[in-house]
Amino acid sequence: VLYAALWTTLAWALRWKRPVLALVVTVAYGAVDEVHQSFVEGRDASAVHLAVDALGAGLAGLVARHLRGSPRRRQHATAPAPPGSPTHQHSR
Numbered sequence: 001v002l003y004a005a006l007w008t009t010l011a012w013a014l015r016w017k018r019p020v021l022a023l024v025v026t027v028a029y030g031a032v033d034e035v036h037q038s039f040v041e042g043r044d045a046s047a048v049h050l051a052v053d054a055l056g057a058g059l060a061g062l063v064a065r066h067l068r069g070s071p072r073r074r075q076h077a078t079a080p081a082p083p084g085s086p087t088h089q090h091s092r
Contacts, residue, residue: 001056002053002056003026003030003053003054003056003057003060004056004057004059004060005060006026006029006057007022007023007026007056007057007058007060007061008060008064010022010025010026011061011064016064016068019061019064019065022057022061023054023057023058023061026053026054026057027050027053027054027057030049030050030053030054030057031050033053034046034047034049034050
């Protein structure tokens, strides 16, 4: 959940235009955190923990994409209706 929140914060800071960069930075932060934990007594580094962190960030990206809509879908939604369709408006 924390890495989903981190991804969301980074994506928001990048104005939702670079979600992959937000994911790369989030996973890199997770990797650095795992290395740091290897030096802390009573903690250990784990590739599984890093994978779970990356999964949380990736799921946040998928949820955001679904909620915000893909750019292709938004472009299609704002495109004018083709001539002859029931929603086409004639300019007079």
